[in-house]
Amino acid sequence: MMQSLRTITARHMALCRGLCAVQTSVSQKRFYAPPTERKKFYTNVSICQSEGGFEINLDHRKLKTPQGKVFTVPSEPLALAVATEWDSQRDTIKFFTMHLTTLCNTALDNPADKTKEQLIKASLKFLETDTICYRVEEPPALVEVQKQEWDPILTWAEDWYNVEIGSSTSIMGPVIPQETKEVFHRRLASYNFWALTGIEFIINQLKSFVLTMGLLDRVLTVEKAVLLSRLEEEFQIQHWGNVEFAHDYDVQELQSRTAAGTLFVHLCCSKSSVKRKLLQN
Template identity: 75%
Template sequence: WWKGSLKTRDAQGRYPNEAPWQCPTLPVGGPSLWLPCMVRAYTPPTERKKFYQNVSISQGEGGFEINLDNRKLKTPQAKLFTVPSEALAIAVATEWDSQQDTIKFYTMHLTTLCNTALDNPSQRNKEQLIRAAVKFLETDTVCYRVEEPTALVELQKNEWDPMIEWAEKRYHLMNGSSTSIMGPNIPARTKDTFTSHLASYNMWALQGNEYVITQLKSLILSMGLLDRHITVEKAVLLSRLEEEYQIQHWGSVEWAHDYDMYELRARTAAGTLFAHLCSESSTVKHKLLQD
């Protein structure tokens, strides 16, 4: 079934109703059961019984590898799971080591991102990744404003304007906001500036950045995170500003609201950490991460 699903990708190279390249694969020599990678809405996330005891990392010719009971982890396309930095390898190994009786793949965001970077299921190059990121400016969360109610208008102005002002000062550009359904008019110079800046990141870091952008629906908030200008908690709150306003006035489903908030924080934090670790050139000792 899993191999057959490779033939059903859409024009963007993704599977229908799928979370981006989420399913980790089995280690070499592990059980032969293939795991479904398609995650449909309102269905329980994929889990399976834990089949290993010990997790370790080792350095190979292509980088750092993950070992489950001395068996090497591989990607969904059966490539050797190899990451470029020791720090990232330790972080991924921690995801696998923290699993209990069952492996909850939907909690392993760093593993997901590594699989995406290694397999590149959509077959995009660096230029295409950058172009997709910059295109988010046209629908950026902090650039779309409401005209009413007045309280929400003021809230967006007070919370979102400082982020736009920061971006304009940080990247020496002009950006704007709009209440029109057509969105703001983004100057070509602004797009060129972001394109040039993103070109300084490697392919792995760009994958992490795109993951953050899709969570927050905002390139500006994503860049604020990568530049350590705002925290993950702040970025998530800003991305959900209108929703939080509505909840304060109309209430919410208690458990659902909290769950969505924590999930969004987890994914955003993982994407930010991934981008940072993939941008670091130096290795990090085990004790540094343990501390």
């Protein structure tokens, strides 16, 4: 079964092109950092169904990972989104705009040889150093801003998951009860390996396990999650000013990466129905 990329819905195109709009050359550890750019060598992008899932074709060539594996993703929506990233490239392929492709390469090649359990533990470790759990004692204005902006999402997480998290002004942070860790361990264990790769990526962007859960449970928008993760920095900028271009660039880049990670997780959880024609004698 072959499906041309030209049949992708307008919604897919708009969303995925938006993720490609912001460009950055900053590489992240634990995730692939491919060459910055390469001259475009293909004209058409399409997807096809295979035994293992869905593949991406650049003209008549199968897309492959950095380790040479056939680029095969588990769901058709994810394949469409990745194909859109490749279709969005112009004269040169700007790999640093292709966050979904990078996440798929990470899941397929697994360069750190991580297991599902290791991904879960790596994500849970951020709960102990969660951005929104560390509070300042001064200045009073920032103390109040943190209370107004961070308390609601922290309260939501505690109520929704029936756990205790808390906050602290100590450099050691709050002590997270073992019962809380077990609840979130079960929550993460409900995701597949691919989705967990995306979850770890989001947490690395926001430096917050709680904000990531808010995103995945659709309590927060990407823009709100990014703003909350940068709360102290935004407070300082409002009082002392900023280098406008650098600030806008950083915010948009963080939004782009966070949006890509969130979309990746949701698409990895999408189920594709496969229709097969019955052979007649």
